[in-house]
Amino acid sequence: MQQPGDYCALRLAGGPIAVLRGQDGQLRALSNVCRHRGTPLLDNGFGNISNRIVCPYHAWTYNDQGVLIGLPHSGDIEVNRQSHCLPKFSLDTWHGLVFVCLHESDVSLEQKLAGLDNYLTKFDLQRFTNGYHSEPQHWSSNWKLAAENGMESYHLFKVHPESLEPYTPTKSAFYVAGCASWRVTAGRFQGALSNLTGLISDSNALNHYLLISIPPGFIGVLTYQSLDWITVLPEPSNRCLVHQGGITDASGLNYRDSTSQAALAFLEEEGASWWS
Ligand code: FES
Structure with missing residues (x-):
């Protein structure tokens, strides 16, 4: 997962998540569930999204940071894009391995693995x-x-x-x-x-x-x-x-x-x- 757009989608503790590297080079862990009607976004496994995630159901579109950027045929309906972004989870790395934490924690991976x-x-x-x-x-x-x-x-x-x-x-x-x-x-x-x-x-x-x-x-x-x-x-x-x-x-x-x-x-x- 070295190139921008590279991702790995999997279920973690029952929840679909996607770890992906954005165009800015940062790794992020995002929910892999569309905020419209809950369709899984990316197939499990490794791949590359280029720079956006398009839902296979009604084509809501998210950028590589999980921000909702497109709603086809939504007409005059007002959708709060900010509140429909993909939820993010804590992510850290250790010797090239990626660790994702599904709950908020005051303890960083560095602190956890100290020593x-x-x-x-x-x-x-x-x-x-x-x-x-x-x-x-x-x-x-x-x-x-x-x-x-x-x-x-x-x-x-x-x-x-x-x-x-x-x-x-x-x-x-x-x-x-x-x-x-x-x-x-x-x-x-x-x-x-x-x-x-x-x-x-x-x-x-x-x-x-x-x-x-x-x-x-x-x-x-x-x-x-x-x-x-x-x-x-x-x-x-x-x-x-x-x-x-x-x-x-x-x-x-x-x-x-x-x-x-x-x-x-x-x-x-x-x-x-x-x-x-
Ligand atoms: S469920 Fe994703 S766009 Fe409708």
Whole structure:
């Protein structure tokens, strides 16, 4: 979402929203519901709107900041355009990831995540300039259980003895730091992946992954080559919606023979037992 007009539309906690970059370069989170009769405006997924959003029902038109700028065939009817703009939500970014808050909060994302970056410096996230994402998945799980399951590696030896345990042994997992707003645990890759450690002299960072959880629903696995993440959102009937993506350096783009692949497998395997 680097170009003006780029957007991502999705449902967040049941509500349709669109995150889009305006012609002024700013990212905004807007309601994705027309103020006329409630029609969804943009299809879910990624796209580009150029510089305006046109409702598919009666073609009310909004600019890229959510301001109502056009009402075809409205004749003499007076419509207060100001009160029919698209509602905005709080939005902030962290290492290229976009966080949206649906309610007003006095605490900024920077305040919420204060201290977390101290544990990430070894991994030099500035190198991660390439992003990817996958199609959302529906898991048969209460969202809180799915999110909590991803917060630690203690259960790997018991729940994933043949898949994850050989690559990320439980005995090498440890708690790093945490507070009410975030938590970091860590572990060590081994097996086939340890062959990679000869490529870079600072093998300490390369050998390890950090498991970062940011309540309520963000879980990321940070390796020397990527930050792979999932977000878990509640759905009705004890189900949840899971988005998956990541950012990586150029060498991690093709997710083969790299620690990135292991990080991804880690998240996917974690989700497998909850899959619908
Ligand atoms: S519902 Fe959008 S213009 Fe009528």
